[in-house]
Amino acid sequence: MSKIAFICRRGPHGTSNGREGLDALLATSALTESLALFLIGDGVLQLLKDQQPQAILQRHYAPTFKMLELYDIEEVYVCTASLAERGLEAAELLIPATPLSPDEIRREWGRCSTHISF
Numbered sequence: 001m002s003k004i005a006f007i008c009r010r011g012p013h014g015t016s017n018g019r020e021g022l023d024a025l026l027a028t029s030a031l032t033e034s035l036a037l038f039l040i041g042d043g044v045l046q047l048l049k050d051q052q053p054q055a056i057l058q059r060h061y062a063p064t065f066k067m068l069e070l071y072d073i074e075e076v077y078v079c080t081a082s083l084a085e086r087g088l089e090a091a092e093l094l095i096p097a098t099p100l101s102p103d104e105i106r107r108e109w110g111r112c113s114t115h116i117s118f
Contacts, residue, residue: 004032005109005112010038029113036076042086048092075098076097079101080100
């Protein structure tokens with residue numbers, strides 16, 4: 001079976017890309033169990049704990065990431081270089097995610113037949 005990679009490159013607020021991508025990921029999980037979520041660049045900010053988007057009049061959807069486990073989405077990867085560039089560590093994330101180097105992420109992407117970027 002072919003695996004679908006959802007790739008998040010953008011921060012959580014300012015556009016609806018993150019929320020819509022998460023919605024698409026959850027909806028796709030009803031069709032297949034072969035999914036992986038990759039957070040790179042500003043996408044790693046999607047998983048930060050203690051976000052307060054209400055201050056900029058945005059909806060707080062980050063807790064929805066906790067539902068990934070309920071939807072059997074177990075492959076969640078964050079780029080270690082992206083975390084380091086932003087002064088973050090995996091312990092600061094809302095859900096457990098596997099930290100991978102950029103080379104390791106490229107290898108995992110190679111195992112996916114479809115790539116959807118948001």
